[in-house]
Amino acid sequence: MENTLQLKIPLLLPQVEDEKDQCVERLLERVKGHRGIEKAHIEQVNDHFCFCFHYNPDLVSLTQVQRLAEEAGAAVAERYRHDTIRITDMDCGDCAVSIEHILGRLKGIINVSVNYAAEKMRVEYDSTLISQAEIIKRIKDMGYRVEIDEAKVKNSWVRRNWELVLSIFAGIFLAAGFLGETYFEFPRLLVHLFYMMAYLAGGYDAARHGIKAAIHLRFDIDFLMVVAALGAAVVGEWAEGAFLLFLFSMGHALEHLATDRARNAIRALGEITPKTARVRRDGRERELPVEEVLRGDIVIVRSGERIPVDGVVVEGFSTVDQSPITGESMPVEKQKGDQVFAGTVNGDGALVIEVTKLARDTTLARVIQMVEEAQTQKSPTQRFTQKFESIFVPTILIGVTFMIVVPPVLGGLSWKVSFLRAMAMLVAASPCALAIATPSAILSGIARAARSGVLIKGGVHLENLGVLQAIAFDKTGTITRGQPVVTDVIPLDDLTQEDVLRIAAAVESRSVHPLAQAIVKEAETRQLDYPEVESMESIVGRGVRAKWNGQVIAIGNLKLFQDELQDKVPESVISKVSALESNGKTTMIVKQGQKYRGIIALADLPRPEAKTMIDTLKKIGIKALIMITGDNDRVAAAIASQVGLTEYRANLLPEDKVEAIKELLKRHSRVAMVGDGVNDAPAMKTATVG
Secondary structure, eight states, X not given: OOXXXXXXXXXXXXXXXXXXXXXXXXXXXXXXXXXXEEEEEEEEETTEEXXXXXXXXXXXXXXXXXXXXXXXXXXXXXXXXXXXXXXXXXXXXXXXHHHHHHHHTSTTEEEEEEETTTTEEEEEEETXXXXXXXXXXXXXXXXXXXXXXXXXXXXXXXXXXXXXXXXXXXXXXXXXXXXXXXXXXXXXXXXXXXXXXXXXHHHHHHHHHHHHHHHTTOOOHHHHHHHHHHHHHXXXXXXXXXXXXXXXXXXXXXXXXXXXXXXXXXXXXXXXXXXXXXXXXXXXXXXXXXXXXXXXXXXXXXXXXBOOSOEEEEEEOEEEEOXXXXXXXXXXXXXXXXXXXXXXEEOSSOEXXXXXXXXXXXXXXXXXXXXXXXXXXXXXHHHHHHHHHHHHHHHHHHHHHHHHHHHHHHTSSOHHHHHHHHHHHHHHHSOXXXXXXXXXXXXXXXXXXXXXXXXXXXHHHHHHHTXXXXXXXXIIIIIBOXXXXXXXXXXXXXXXXXXXXXXXXXXXXXXXXXXXXXXXXXXXXXXXXXXXXXXXXXXXXXXXXXXXXXXXXXXXXXXXXXXXXXXXXXXXXXXXXXXXXXXXXEEEEEEETTEEEEEEEEEOXXXXXXXXXXXXXXXXXXXXXXXXXXXXXXXHHHHHHHHTOSEEEOSOOHHXXXXXXXXXXXXXXXXXXXXXXXXXHHHHHHSSBO
């Protein structure tokens, strides 16, 4: 007879984030050899992975197996550490590559991954061979700063953008030297002084990075640019060398600026979630940091508050604005048994939630992690450039050295002539196409796009735009306006549209619900006056009711009248509501006293330019135009049909959108993702262009 024990990976290995981590196999190997353990492996249960231990209950008890697993986990976690360290003062992606290269050669380092965009390093190491302090010291010796406490990282604008400042000064000195030499006949010494200042300002960053890499026997484009600029000065072409360094430094500065904006965007994602949660423990409520909230804890969320954790509703009824996570344009009803997400906004009701995921494992936390990981992924062009650089630069340097040394040794040329010819070859062989022509073309394209209101982050993305085969669109706020508007007003009982709107606006003017505000806005657009009502009552997830002239006015969905008010709604009203909702619209029924007065339909309508844009993309040869949305199938189908999209996918969470993009990439190889929300960020980063 064989029994089984399942334990989630984080319970035994808290620092391990991936079931493929080597520590998982190490723990399994430790447990397998013990008496009574028949088999140990990893098994997927729902949306997470667990350790699965098969044991013989005649030889070992359940308690003993659990203790054995916990002891093995503690031993593995104690020896094999997984640390995340923040590294600042990295100038570009090559810095991250250098850190990985150097640390990866140290004894005891198992795996190291540096995320330049997020300024974070994830390192796995054997603590019996190397300590965290030694790793940090090695990073500092390379010239970088290490910040354990991210709250301490507060730099001035000049410090954050010092590369841009230096590049601007390089441009000023270059212009002064060129104008002084060409038009104003400045003294030669002054012209050279201006060029030298341009060299210092434009070449400082490249020299610092290039020399740092050369010390560790890595010769990159930065190093070659500096050597080529010096070679230009030696042969008397000061202006050419200064111009080369100016363009190169400006390219670095703009790349750094774009990356800094990406980092800020990542940090902004984390600020959506509240820092504390109201937890009920031992019969008392207390405010705790979200990091201290455990699975199974009970969290209280009041009206209008952001939900701090992922969990399941165990008590209460409310509507929740899930647009930051799912992109749904309308608030979603939540009641007992429904799932809620950290970072979403609770509506009018209070909710009692049982926590199902730790703060680090929430849907929003996974969104942030996916964005950070996507930032480090290199395009094929970047990978080719890195490979080309690793071969090209050493080859040129060896060739130049050969030209300096060999001719004089063989007696063919003097040292001076040989040196000048080698310098001429160095300047000619420097990758000017990459440093000047390519950036010029890219900057021209980026500037043209900017004038049209499109900001392009870099040349790689501009290049990829030209080879797209498919484009995926988010719905809410991208294809649509992102806010509900009144689309239909159907009067009943011989009233006019204006009469129905007056009644509805009188009640809804007291509410802050998005649908209520849309009705009030429509009434104001039509310049309608509406009366004051008394004693308005909000019925969460259903609608509202109030008194006017001694009569009760009720406005809401079908559930308000059928379930809450126990009213028999006429079949004619139900059929009209069904017809409107089949077109992706949200309906509100208006009842005054005992009479049904009208039906108001609302929807998040497509932008006016959406259909024209889709038609244009079809004409220029984009094969597939897909909408991916967290909204329901009915709404998605209606919007896709209205704007002419080729297909759609509905009910998608952020991670589902990522999988959808990956599947599209397999079919079409080059895919763009267009979106505007937090929930779109991972998919946008996964796509060829986002």
